[in-house]
Amino acid sequence: MARTSSDIALKTRNADEASPRPKTRLDLFKFVPFRLNRLAAEVSAALSVEYQERHGLDIPAWRVIATLGFRNDACSAQYVSQCTRTHKSTISRAVTTLLNEGLIERVENEADRREFRLQLTKKGRALYEELFPQLLRREDEILACLSAQERKQLSALLGKIEQSLDLIQTSEEADAKQAY
Amino acid sequence: MARTSSDIALKTRNADEASPRPKTRLDLFKFVPFRLNRLAAEVSAALSVEYQERHGLDIPAWRVIATLGFRNDACSAQYVSQCTRTHKSTISRAVTTLLNEGLIERVENEADRREFRLQLTKKGRALYEELFPQLLRREDEILACLSAQERKQLSALLGKIEQSLDLIQTSEEADAKQAY
DNA sequence: GCTAGATAGTCTCACGTGCAACTATTTTGG
DNA sequence: CCAAAATAGTTGCACGTGAGACTATCTAGC
Numbered sequence A, B: 001m002a003r004t005s006s007d008i009a010l011k012t013r014n015a016d017e018a019s020p021r022p023k024t025r026l027d028l029f030k031f032v033p034f035r036l037n038r039l040a041a042e043v044s045a046a047l048s049v050e051y052q053e054r055h056g057l058d059i060p061a062w063r064v065i066a067t068l069g070f071r072n073d074a075c076s077a078q079y080v081s082q083c084t085r086t087h088k089s090t091i092s093r094a095v096t097t098l099l100n101e102g103l104i105e106r107v108e109n110e111a112d113r114r115e116f117r118l119q120l121t122k123k124g125r126a127l128y129e130e131l132f133p134q135l136l137r138r139e140d141e142i143l144a145c146l147s148a149q150e151r152k153q154l155s156a157l158l159g160k161i162e163q164s165l166d167l168i169q170t171s172e173e174a175d176a177k178q179a180y
Numbered sequence C: 001g002c003t004a005g006a007t008a009g010t011c012t013c014a015c016g017t018g019c020a021a022c023t024a025t026t027t028t029g030g
Numbered sequence D: 001c002c003a004a005a006a007t008a009g010t011t012g013c014a015c016g017t018g019a020g021a022c023t024a025t026c027t028a029g030c
Helices: A032-053 A059-070 A077-084 A088-100 A122-145 A148-164 A171-176 B032-053 B059-070 B077-084 B088-100 B122-145 B148-164 B171-176
Strands: A104-108 A116-120 B104-108 B116-120
Touching (some): A032 A122, A032 B032, A032 B059, A032 B122, A032 B148, A059 A077, A059 A116, A059 A122, A059 B032, A077 A088, A077 A116, A088 A104, A116 A122, A122 B032, A122 B148, A148 B122, A148 B148, B032 B059, B032 B122, B059 B077, B059 B104, B059 B122, B077 B088, B077 B116, B088 B104
Antiparallel strands (some): B104 B116
């Protein structure tokens, strides 16, 4: 075997242990932003098997389906965009695709003709009902390495960071805009 | 104000609390893969101010710098690619850019003329020394919402998931490839 | 009630990135 | 040794996506 510098020796590092300070270098493997990026990418890849390969959906399309499926009533593309923190043009394209595939339908909003009310068709609802248990199962598999308590911990910790990054709408904000 | 369906009312949901089962729907806000994606994107955006706006680096370029900066010796593009879990073509392009900017340099490997040894130039080292404390500070800001203990918890939890997803090279694997 | 500014949604453009083909080199197996 | 497979790195191609312009519609202020 060629002795190449690509041989990776990571055994000396442990991402879990707190790094000593003062720091003179930055270990990517202990750097939370990097770890989040990598983890998110890996988890997404693991999930894409479900919606991508088995149902031909990409992430934006799945987000639209998931948002509409979670709610019982119709909502606008704008709502989906804000909820999923996905750019409106991305949502717009996903909506077009889903309309063509007959998975969602939209009706004009009489009160405001700029926007459309989106909702799942029967076909779309059926897909949702089939897909989301599979995705929850995948999530379970991924989190299988954690105990029930650890999962709650993780959820709580993510929640705190989300809060501090304003990823979660506060009650006041939700009140400010009158609840739909 | 127009009463639109885009008004978001999230106050009824709390991402922290465990969702009741059996589940008949999927709440994206409680779905860990979605949350990781969103969080990673948001955190990346928060950090990009440092390397992007202030130093003109994109994420791949920063990953190369960070990898070379963390190590004292030169290593190959392949190594960087594996370490950062970034596609080799992406690394290749970043390397080209950094070479042109004089931030890294590469020398042929006598033992294997397919590969090049990459290392920071003085200029690159200086940039690294300036940049990484800024990034660590940002990380600190982002995690400021967590106590010291919670940070350790988070790190441990992420570590467990990484382990189970094989994101971290095991000792055996590292041994199999003789350590560089 | 008219004009200016906001908002919903679409579309064009530019760019980053994964994939896969390709070159050059090295290893392996007969 | 030589042919076949593996590996390092580069490049062309296709595609998804964010930014921002644009249209249509609605609200607000005078």
